[in-house]
Amino acid sequence: MEATIQTLQALITREAPGSPVGTYVTGSSCDGGLRPASDLDILLITRVSLQASERRILVDHLLGHSGRRATKQPGRPVELTSLVLGDVKPWRYPAMRDFLYGEWRRADYEAGHLPCREADPNLPVILTVAREHSSVLMGPPLAELTDLVPREHLTQSMFDVLPSLLDDLVGDERNVLLTLARILYTLRTGVIAPKDVAAADVRSTLAPAHAQLLDFAAQAYRGELHDDWTELGSEASAVASALTDRITALRPRRVEGAEH
Secondary structure (H helix, E strand, C coil), rough: HHHHHHHHHCCCHHCCCCCCCEEEEEEEEEHCCCCCCCCCEEEECCCCCCCCCHHHHHHHHHHCCCCCCCCCCCCCCCEEEEEEHHHHCCCCCCCCEHHHHHHHHHHHCCCCCCCCCCEECCCCHHHHHHHCCCCECCCCCCCHHHHCCCHHHHHHHHHHCHHHHHHHCCCCCHHHHHHHHHHHHHHHHCCCCHHHHHHHHHHHHCCCHHHHHHHHHHHHHHCCCCCCCCCHHHHHHHHHHHHHHHCCCCCCCCCCCCCC
């Protein structure tokens, strides 16, 4: 187990933020998709919402230990998602996320902002992946603790997340393009695959120039090259539009069971 995970779990055990029910390593660390630029995805399930002081303790710890800009012990970046058990069991959509730490928000954290409770359309993907591929740090197996996300809610979430995802294109081109490719792949196959695996499948549906740029993103994701998107803004936007058009074409006429 990586030292970054060990130190975080030691903190959670010692401070018990939100009265923890379980802690899990999820995502690419567990599904064979861990790449040099991948985050360590950690899921924390608590009995109650975190207090402001507990949010500060978690943020301060992760500022010191997450990613290459960590102030104490640099390591692989951590994405920590915390959920209140009563918000996700019984399952309903949209679901509330209680806390999120990610390196892309480091500047906000350093400025004193704390992650707050908010509805998160990406939770169906996070929980579906975690139920299928996770390693228990503390607590029962996640599949025993949480409900299965209905397929229609997983589908709905992928359309709901599109606007915010596209808003992040400038400055996060690699991740946005690969995430769009994974959404398209999942809508077509029902499988949530590693991003570069999805991109390899989706590229065949794109124009050659667009497929080449998606390959570029996937190679950088695997650590095979350093990607600089400074001069590729218009090309990235064109690929994002092409992928979005294909995603939109797969939108169901009506998704039953989603609460809005």
